[in-house]
Amino acid sequence: MKQHPKLVEMMRELIAIPSVSATSPRWDMGNRRVVEQLGNWLEALGFSVRITPLANPDKANLIATYGRGDGGLVLAGHTDTVPYDDSRWQSDPFALTERDQRFYGLGTADMKGFFALVIEAVSNLLDQPFNAPLIILATADEESSMDGARALVQADVLGARYAIVGEPTGLQPVRAHKGIIMEAITITGRSGHSSNPALGNSALEAMYEVIGELMGLRGELQARYHHPGFDIPSPTLNLGCIHGGDNPNRICGQCELHFDIRAVPGMETDAVRQQIEQRLQPIAERRRINIGLRSLIGGVEAYEQAEDSELVKVSEQLSGKPSRTVNFATEAPFFQKLGMQTLVMGPGSIDQAHQPDEFMALDQIEPGVELLRKLIQRFCIDAK
Structure with missing residues (x-):
């Protein structure tokens, strides 16, 4: 040997x-x-x-x-x-x-x-x-x-x-x-004095809508995909951390959310990202605010x-x-x-x-x- x-x-x-x-x-x-x-x-x-x-x-x-x-x-x-x-x-x-x-x-x-x-x-x-x-x-x-x-x-x-x-x-x-994607959503608005909402464009309020859309997407994914071989048979979406604003009397100028999605076999991570982007675009247009989506890591199928x-x-x-x-x-x-x-x-x-x-x-x-x-x-x- x-x-x-x-x-x-x-x-x-x-x-x-x-x-x-x-x-x-x-x-x-x-x-x-x-x-x-x-x-x-x-x-x-x-x-x-x-x-x-x-x-x-x-x-x-x-x-x-x-x-x-x-x-x-x-x-x-x-x-x-x-x-x-x-x-x-x-x-x-x-x-x-x-x-x-x-x-x-x-x-x-x-x-x-x-x-x-x-x-x-x-x-x-x-x-x-x-x-x-x-x-x-x-x-x-x-x-x-x-x-x-x-x-x-x-x-x-x-x-x-x-x-x-x-x-x-x-x-x-x-x-x-399961597969995984980790994503960040960054919203850039406009800060201003809180006494007059017209002076700014709140990134935090826009993020409130974004979170609602993500919760809606989570429900749709869990209704559509099911794999009985897993202890947790449906995909999950976790809101991991959020950061935004700097003071109670200032309109929030920027806010960022990090989250992950655990996909079951049969789901394509690129398709999930496209669904997220499609949900973010109407919020950005309606609020006239910049919303960006980026991957924190490359997805794993x-x-x-x-x-x-x-x-x-x-x-x-x-x-x-x-x-x-x-x-x-x-x-x-x-x-x-x-x-x-x-x-x-x-x-x-x-x-x-x-x-x-x-x-x-x-x-x-x-x-x-x-x-x-x-x-x-x-x-x-x-x-x-």
């Missing part, structure tokens, strides 16, 4: 490298050091490694391939983490800490720990011939723009027929999730893999767990669009993701490694 760091040491080194991605420039940083470290380990095992920078050279994807042919397997995940508040952590977010039968650290579950389990799993199989390729894919910016997944092309997964995105699901197969597909059936058999659906979004739709059967399944729990004291339970590690070994054996070594 070829040499590589022990699993815990790999986790420790990955957690120690900060790789926060965020829409705020104050928090945003690159992931280049993480993918370079993964590349070093995988090259030592005989993988062919490519690191492809994004527009920002500090951000990059890693594509590592072992074996050749058609019908192979992609094991994919993201190398960035969410921002953190170290004052709410009981230990250093960038130091792997073991206590209470758990490994604590930023990215342990979501999802740097997944890569350590993948490398551990494949290292014991490299003395066998691979009849189909294994591709390990590590992306940038999943927690913000998903630009890493958006940059993937067919050549990056050439030959692969199946993809597993290793988000934390408790090692239970996930065959569908809803995703669904057929329940009777080969990947779902095999994953249910190997994991011993039935497949399910979730409400959070992942990179799965991007792999599905590249023509692969796609599933979401990985160690750890989504309940720990994006939380202070994020952890991966120790009892997820050995079962996770064993499940990954079985998947590689099935789709790469035993492939015909």
Whole structure:
């Protein structure tokens, strides 16, 4: 067997490298050091490694391939983490800490720990011939723009027929999730003294109408779309935050609303945006006020893999767990669009993701490694 760091040491080194991605420039940083470290380990095992920078050279994807042919397997995940508040952590977010039968650290579950389990799993199989390729894919910016997944092309997964995105699901197969769009509506009116409404044009009053239209749209979407496979079977629309005005005795000159929509399979995010724009235009014209709509992040489409597909059936058999659906979004739709059967399944729990004291339970590690070994054996070594 070829040499590589022990699993815990790999986790420790990955957690120690900060790789926060965020829409705020104050928090945003690159992931280049993480993918370079993964590349070093995988090259030592005989993988062919490519690191492809994004527009920002500090951000990059890693594509590592072992074996050749058609019908192979992609094991994919993201190398960035969410921002953190170290004052709410009981230990250093960038130091792997073991206590209470758990490994604590930023990215342990979501999802740097997944890569350590993948490398551990494949290292014991490299003395066998691979009849189909294994591709390990590590992306940038999943927690913000998903630009890493958006940059993937067919050549990056050439030959692969199946993809597993290793988000934390408790090692239970996930065959569908909702899509998401995050939008901002900005209204620019005219400020003035509140004693005379004619002196201004209230952006806040216009926003009151806009919110009414959004509530109406929410009702229409929930009446039109229904997916019984989800715990929350209808799409949701959440008004997240609003900012506007500066004083009680001034007419509000500007107001901005941020909201998100979680779409069920069958909804197209671009079509939803068009519906929002169509509802905003009459308000802008009637009130003679400027209303702008912009995306806070690129939308992620809803995703669904057929329940009777080969990947779902095999994953249910190997994991011993039935497949399910979730409400959070992942990179799965991007792999599905590249023509692969796609599933979401990985160690750890989504309940720990994006939380202070994020952890991966120790009892997820050995079962996770064993499940990954079985998947590689099935789709790469035993492939015909």
